[in-house]
Amino acid sequence: MRVDKIIExxxxxxxxxxxxxxxxxxxxxxxxTGQFAEYSAFGEGESTFCIAxxxxxxxxxxxxxxxxxxxxxxLAMKAEGDIIGFRGPYGNCFPIHEWKGKNLLFVAGGIALxxxxxxxxxxxxxxxxxxxxxxxxxxxxxxxxxxxxxxxNWEERTDIDLITTVDPGRExxxxxxxxxxxxxxxxxxxxxxxxxxxxVCGPPIMIKYSxxxxxxxxxxxxxxxxxxxxxxxxxxxxxGRCNVGKIFVCKDGPVFTYKQLKExxxxx
Amino acid sequence: xxxxxxxxxxxxxxxxxxKCMEDGKKVYAPVKKNNLVNFAFIxxxxxxxxxxxxxxxxxxxxxxxxxxxxxxxxxxxDNIELKSRxxxxxxxxxxxxSRPCDATGINILNKxxxxxITDQLFAERFAKTTLISVSCKKCDSKCFCTSxxxxxxxxxxxxxxxTEVENGNYLVEIMTDKGQKIISSYQSYFxxxxxxxxxxxxxxxxxxxxxxxxxxxxxxAFDSPIxxxxxxxxxxxxxxxxxxxxxxxxxxxxxxxxxxxxxKRNWDSCGFSMFTLHSSGHNPREVQSKRWRQRILHxxxxxxxxxxxxxxxxxxxxxxxxxxxxxxKEHLINLIxxx
Numbered sequence: 001m002r003v004d005k006i007i008e009x010x011x012x013x014x015x016x017x018x019x020x021x022x023x024x025x026x027x028x029x030x031x032x033t034g035q036f037a038e039y040s041a042f043g044e045g046e047s048t049f050c051i052a053x054x055x056x057x058x059x060x061x062x063x064x065x066x067x068x069x070x071x072x073x074x075l076a077m078k079a080e081g082d083i084i085g086f087r088g089p090y091g092n093c094f095p096i097h098e099w100k101g102k103n104l105l106f107v108a109g110g111i112a113l114x115x116x117x118x119x120x121x122x123x124x125x126x127x128x129x130x131x132x133x134x135x136x137x138x139x140x141x142x143x144x145x146x147x148x149x150x151x152x153n154w155e156e157r158t159d160i161d162l163i164t165t166v167d168p169g170r171e172x173x174x175x176x177x178x179x180x181x182x183x184x185x186x187x188x189x190x191x192x193x194x195x196x197x198x199x200v201c202g203p204p205i206m207i208k209y210s211x212x213x214x215x216x217x218x219x220x221x222x223x224x225x226x227x228x229x230x231x232x233x234x235x236x237x238x239x240g241r242c243n244v245g246k247i248f249v250c251k252d253g254p255v256f257t258y259k260q261l262k263e264x265x266x267x268x
Numbered sequence: 269x270x271x272x273x274x275x276x277x278x279x280x281x282x283x284x285x286x287k288c289m290e291d292g293k294k295v296y297a298p299v300k301k302n303n304l305v306n307f308a309f310i311x312x313x314x315x316x317x318x319x320x321x322x323x324x325x326x327x328x329x330x331x332x333x334x335x336x337x338x339x340x341x342x343x344x345x346d347n348i349e350l351k352s353r354x355x356x357x358x359x360x361x362x363x364x365x366s367r368p369c370d371a372t373g374i375n376i377l378n379k380x381x382x383x384x385i386t387d388q389l390f391a392e393r394f395a396k397t398t399l400i401s402v403s404c405k406k407c408d409s410k411c412f413c414t415s416x417x418x419x420x421x422x423x424x425x426x427x428x429x430x431t432e433v434e435n436g437n438y439l440v441e442i443m444t445d446k447g448q449k450i451i452s453s454y455q456s457y458f459x460x461x462x463x464x465x466x467x468x469x470x471x472x473x474x475x476x477x478x479x480x481x482x483x484x485x486x487x488x489a490f491d492s493p494i495x496x497x498x499x500x501x502x503x504x505x506x507x508x509x510x511x512x513x514x515x516x517x518x519x520x521x522x523x524x525x526x527x528x529x530x531x532k533r534n535w536d537s538c539g540f541s542m543f544t545l546h547s548s549g550h551n552p553r554e555v556q557s558k559r560w561r562q563r564i565l566h567x568x569x570x571x572x573x574x575x576x577x578x579x580x581x582x583x584x585x586x587x588x589x590x591x592x593x594x595x596x597k598e599h600l601i602n603l604i605x606x607x
Contacts, residue, residue, distance in 0.1 A: 239536070
């Protein structure tokens with residue numbers, strides 16, 4: 001793939017817009033929201049990121065990543081026009097067609113907005129299919145929020161209820177959003193469980209506490225979804241790295257319902 | 269295919285293996301070097317040793333190498349060239365001298381590598397490999413094949429099984445078309461089999477524990493303190509995984525020299541501390557006891573759930589290789605008693 005555009009989202013976080021070098025391959029390529037891929041910095045290795053753009057965006061795909069180690073740093077050093085590798089799509093997907101006619105509640109933290117953003121954009125592409133859409137998104141500081149332009153756009157729309165938050169003590173005088181950890185804000189906004197599907201993604205501890213809040217609010221664990229981001233390598237259930245209980249996160253996930261997660265050992 | 273039987277003398281067996289090599293087959297057999305017995309490619313039957321209960325390493329590397337090239341990569345100023353791997357991975361190969369536990373191990377590997385998406389590299393090597401196993405006259409305290417539902421004369425997974433009977437002769441049992449091909453191609457080396465019971469030529473391996481229902485019982489053991497007790501001495505060296513005939517976890521890495529290199533897959537182990545480490549620093553299995561638990565549960569609970577078989581053959585190699593004397597047989601006996 002050629003790196004078509006680079007966006008500096010936040011400290012250590014970049015978004016790449018990627019285009020297939022082989023146009024015909026690009027035209028034939030499809031994926032479903034929630035799927036991921038293995039991105040190569042040739043010479044350094046591969047890294048696993050979700051596909052952060054919606055399948056409804058057909059002329060390019062996007063990935064958003066935090067650079068932290070050997071491969072992600074090599075990727076982060078690429079310039080517009082450089083070539084990287086792409087292997088995918090892998091994994092299962094969010095069953096958005098099953099959610100038609102329901103309210104959608106998206107709960108995300110930090111670098112976990114990218115996998116959600118694909119599904120949010122996909123649903124927004126068919127806005128009339130869904131009822132109320134609520135997005136609760138928090139990061140450590142205002143600077144750490146990703147997709148800042150998109151957030152502004154969502155804020156302005158009258159058909160989305162967007163709530164943003166930063167960690168307690170990390171707000172600046174200019175900050176107009178909420179202050180508090182995501183699970184706490186979730187508790188405060190008291191979303192109704194009636195006819196609602198919740199999609200939660202974030203660091204393991206945020207997921208754990210958010211699930212507990214949703215449980216208390218009466219959400220059925222079949223209607224609460226998440227996407228796990230275990231360490232993955234091959235992407236299709238052979239190398240063993242993402243094995244959790246009897247499943248592989250790459251092959252049987254990464255999208256799971258809370259009900260499915262309860263049947264797995266807590267090794268994610 | 270029904271099992272058919274023949275007889276072969278030691279001399280004719282030596283000539284047969286020699287003829288197979290002359291005809292272009294590669295032979296992978298146990299060789300003694302520096303007091304250790306391990307599989308190696310041989311150029312004469314005389315290199316093969318009989319002096320082993322089991323080899324240190326299984327025959328797994330011939331089907332699933334320690335490091336295997338996936339593709340070649342060449343980078344230039346504005347282009348990256350990818351070259352697919354060789355299509356002819358190996359020549360026709362005979363693995364000679366594997367034990368029934370090894371053969372079962374290869375069966376298990378085959379199930380894992382062909383479930384869902386078929387691993388082409390494994391499948392191509394497997395198609396070109398014939399297993400001539402030799403049954404066991406001796407065992408040691410680390411062996412527990414009979415507790416895993418097989419035995420020293422088990423034929424599953426082997427194409428041909430040899431059992432040494434009277435006067436240096438071997439009973440030859442043929443289980444598969446691949447095995448039959450050897451017999452048909454080299455008919456003159458084989459004689460008619462006598463009507464004998466091979467059991468009296470096999471060692472008796474006492475059953476150490478009851479395996480039936482273990483995969484169900486073990487589901488209650490997840491939060492048991494037994495994992496910590498058993499793994500206190502484990503240093504996470506991965507020897508067990510590397511010696512094991514059924515372990516098949518791997519890593520994918522780029523290995524470069526300047527602008528050119530390869531993408532390879534290398535053996536890996538769930539026992540290594542970084543196996544599940546996220547770049548955020550979060551590690552779902554952050555302590556060795558959780559990694560030891562994964563090893564056991566994967567082999568004795570998850571693989572039965574995924575593939576309806578246990579991921580262990582009772583060969584005892586892990587116990588023999590372990591530098592801190594972890595003993596899987598003892599641990600399993602302990603587990604069954606305490607859950």
